[in-house]
Amino acid sequence: MLRIRRFEERCVELYSATKIRGFLHLYIGEEAVAAGVMAALEPADAVVSTYREHGHALARGVPMDAIMAEMYGKATGCSRGRGGSMHLFDRATNFHGGSAIVGGGLPLAVGLALADRMAGRSRVTACFFGDGAVAEGEFHECLNLAALWHLPVLFLCENNLYAMGTRIDRAQANTDLAARAATYGMTAHAVDGMDALEVEKAARRAAAAVRATGSPYFLELRTYRFRAHSMYDPDRYRDKAEIARWQQRDPIDTLARRMISDGELDEPGLAQLNADVEAEVAASVTAAEQAPVEPVDQLTRFVYADNEGLP
Amino acid sequence: MTPATATAQAELTYREAVREAIRDAMRRDERVFLMGEDVGQYGGAFGVSLGLLEEFGADRIRDTPLSESAFVGAGIGAAMGGMRPIVEIMTVNFSLLALDQILNNAATLLHMSGGQFGAPLVIRMTTGGGRQLAAQHSHSLEGWYAHIPGLRILSPATVADARGMLWPALRCPDPVLIFEHGSLYNATGSPAGHDSADITTAAIRRTGSDVTIVAYGGTLGTALTAADRLAEQSISADVIDLRVLRPLDDATIMESVRRTHRAVVVDEGWRSGSLSAEIAARITEQAFYDLDAPVGRVCSAEVPMPYAAHLEQAALPQPGAVVDAVRAVVA
Numbered sequence A: 001m002l003r004i005r006r007f008e009e010r011c012v013e014l015y016s017a018t019k020i021r022g023f024l025h026l027y028i029g030e031e032a033v034a035a036g037v038m039a040a041l042e043p044a045d046a047v048v049s050t051y052r053e054h055g056h057a058l059a060r061g062v063p064m065d066a067i068m069a070e071m072y073g074k075a076t077g078c079s080r081g082r083g084g085s086m087h088l089f090d091r092a093t094n095f096h097g098g099s100a101i102v103g104g105g106l107p108l109a110v111g112l113a114l115a116d117r118m119a120g121r122s123r124v125t126a127c128f129f130g131d132g133a134v135a136e137g138e139f140h141e142c143l144n145l146a147a148l149w150h151l152p153v154l155f156l157c158e159n160n161l162y163a164m165g166t167r168i169d170r171a172q173a174n175t176d177l178a179a180r181a182a183t184y185g186m187t188a189h190a191v192d193g194m195d196a197l198e199v200e201k202a203a204r205r206a207a208a209a210v211r212a213t214g215s216p217y218f219l220e221l222r223t224y225r226f227r228a229h230s231m232y233d234p235d236r237y238r239d240k241a242e243i244a245r246w247q248q249r250d251p252i253d254t255l256a257r258r259m260i261s262d263g264e265l266d267e268p269g270l271a272q273l274n275a276d277v278e279a280e281v282a283a284s285v286t287a288a289e290q291a292p293v294e295p296v297d298q299l300t301r302f303v304y305a306d307n308e309g310l311p
Numbered sequence B: 001m002t003p004a005t006a007t008a009q010a011e012l013t014y015r016e017a018v019r020e021a022i023r024d025a026m027r028r029d030e031r032v033f034l035m036g037e038d039v040g041q042y043g044g045a046f047g048v049s050l051g052l053l054e055e056f057g058a059d060r061i062r063d064t065p066l067s068e069s070a071f072v073g074a075g076i077g078a079a080m081g082g083m084r085p086i087v088e089i090m091t092v093n094f095s096l097l098a099l100d101q102i103l104n105n106a107a108t109l110l111h112m113s114g115g116q117f118g119a120p121l122v123i124r125m126t127t128g129g130g131r132q133l134a135a136q137h138s139h140s141l142e143g144w145y146a147h148i149p150g151l152r153i154l155s156p157a158t159v160a161d162a163r164g165m166l167w168p169a170l171r172c173p174d175p176v177l178i179f180e181h182g183s184l185y186n187a188t189g190s191p192a193g194h195d196s197a198d199i200t201t202a203a204i205r206r207t208g209s210d211v212t213i214v215a216y217g218g219t220l221g222t223a224l225t226a227a228d229r230l231a232e233q234s235i236s237a238d239v240i241d242l243r244v245l246r247p248l249d250d251a252t253i254m255e256s257v258r259r260t261h262r263a264v265v266v267d268e269g270w271r272s273g274s275l276s277a278e279i280a281a282r283i284t285e286q287a288f289y290d291l292d293a294p295v296g297r298v299c300s301a302e303v304p305m306p307y308a309a310h311l312e313q314a315a316l317p318q319p320g321a322v323v324d325a326v327r328a329v330v331a
């Protein structure tokens, strides 16, 4: 969680310095979800993510250097500079990307799970999406299909109460998202997404159920983003007091306090963790600064699989 | 002078011009309302509708859930039911989730019903690249929409057109799609009395005699910059702003080509199967014997739009490429 937090704080600075461009959606405040879920997944499992995916990618094990280089649009980035913040991909960790079409990742996840089923592979496809995606038709089509065909998808709805500036009760007639998912015929429940240990416990149980039954499972992770929707968003639609209230439940502080009181961590240990993370972030920035850009003559590469650039 | 006219005469940004056009239409016709994702409390993904919620209320500045197919379809239904909706889709890439409604309903209803039902709505959306938003937020798909009979496709490239095209679009009995290039929102200009512009003709934005450069939307600026550079090389270009992508104003294009005998089309869409292909074909069909050289084209590279700034710029039509294309046909 610290790695995600410090990484993104640095990204904000780099954005202001115009080193990073495009849309930048921060995960700050929601780290417990990524940390808890990824701890419950196996390396062979697949992950399908959104445009708010730095945290997912880091917690999944995509190297920070490769992510930072991608933010810079460099050739060493995890998407070779083509993707940027919203489109992080990494085959080595089965990280199937960052999609920036709301709801667009769900059909992919259903398809990955279908392929696993047909090939006789037993693994979980973890599919992240926001509360906003629940309003899209694709969400409903995909839950139905996954339930109908008994496909091993772990649906992970990050309910941070807002879709851009639209609060959930202004978009959803029934805001109990887990209850709605359950009507499609899968186990579904809500979890405190601000508590990494709670998330991990629930995700382990859910992933085990998907593995055991080969059928879908739905977790609604109740969380909150501390920052605006993106760097373009002046955040006019939220009450400052509401943000402050949620900040008191900062998932990093919560875990650190718990670990200290349990004797698993002490103050010097925490300081050391912080220093290590700062160093990792700093190194990723240095590497990204020095990394080469993709030569322009490579522009048309990766459009077709069997050629290195049709005209 | 009333305060309203005073603002209408002052310089506006493109964004303000669209906002003024919406405000004006809502005041003139109570059947008009705006609907889309985050158009109300958020003020519009690109800030176009900021302040309109306060003025018109949540009934007429209507925030929708994330459901492009549902709310675009609802706009089509509301238009059939006598309203005059303005539906905002955040970007053209997201409009693909509503393509079924736009093609299979909006574009066909009049025909399928033997003229009994139509869908007189306006659908506005952002289009185009140049802002490092990568491959799901940057494409120029207006050429696809221009393929569809039953739709009218507008591409305001100037502040005056941004201000002036909405009202006639709302008065038009057909479904009208308006494409706003994302890089234009901060452009400034004078709407100079344009509370209503024609939505049938192309405009000649610069006159010249050696070559016709055809552009639209985001590429108009590129074409004009190229024309400036060409002028320094004593090549004078007619620059046509298409303004209306469907139905195309062939007459303005052919009149120019018959004077200049050469043409280069600048299109931010991909070259294969593009609007530029259609225009080149029409020039060959209608003005072949007036041509002194094959029609040139400058389009986006045939790649999904990359994120990295230098790659994105290499993918987009640039003034230098237009200059080169013109020199090739003028040579």
Ligand SMILES: Cc1ncc(C[n+]2csc(CCOP(=O)(O)OP(=O)(O)O)c2C)c(N)n1
Residues within 6 Å of the ligand: A052, A100, A101, A102, A103, A129, A130, A131, A132, A133, A134, A158, A160, A162, A163, A164, A229, B037, B066, B068, B090, B094, B097
């Ligand atoms: C199909 C589609 N429509 C609209 C958008 C613009 N958009 C980007 S993020 C977003 C909000 C999504 O909210 P949610 O699913 O709750 O995820 P969060 O951003 O809160 O993590 C919107 C409307 C989009 N990217 N894709």
Ligand SMILES: [Mg+2]
Residues within 6 Å of the ligand: A130, A131, A132, A158, A159, A160, A161, A162, A163, A164
């Ligand atoms: Mg949300």
